[in-house]
Amino acid sequence: MLTTPERREVQALLAGRGHPVGAVDGKVGPRTRAAIRAYQAATGLPPDGYADAALLEHLRAAPSAAPLATPSTVP
Numbered sequence: 342m343l344t345t346p347e348r349r350e351v352q353a354l355l356a357g358r359g360h361p362v363g364a365v366d367g368k369v370g371p372r373t374r375a376a377i378r379a380y381q382a383a384t385g386l387p388p389d390g391y392a393d394a395a396l397l398e399h400l401r402a403a404p405s406a407a408p409l410a411t412p413s414t415v416p
Contacts, residue, residue: 343392351392354400355380 343351345367352365352373360376369377374390381388386399 343394343397347397348392351377351397351400354397354403354405357405358400358403 348367348369349365352362352367355362355373355376356365358380360380361372362376363370363372369392373392377392377396378388378390380386380400381390381396384399384403386396
């Protein structure tokens with residue numbers, strides 16, 4: 342079972358990889374579970390929707406989403 346800070350980390354990592362979780366508050370509600378299932382399905386993990394130690398380790402090891410390109414001005 343993950344601690345509240347670990348659940349917050351799961352939420353933040355999911356959000357950073359393009360899987361919106363709602364509030365990053367450490368509470369695993371319907372939006373967080375849906376984000377977990379989407380991440381699991383996208384990465385070949387069984388989509389069970391559970392925030393556990395294995396998921397947290399997978400998220401920590403996975404590369405983060407590419408940052409959005411910022412427009413530049415060319416003179």
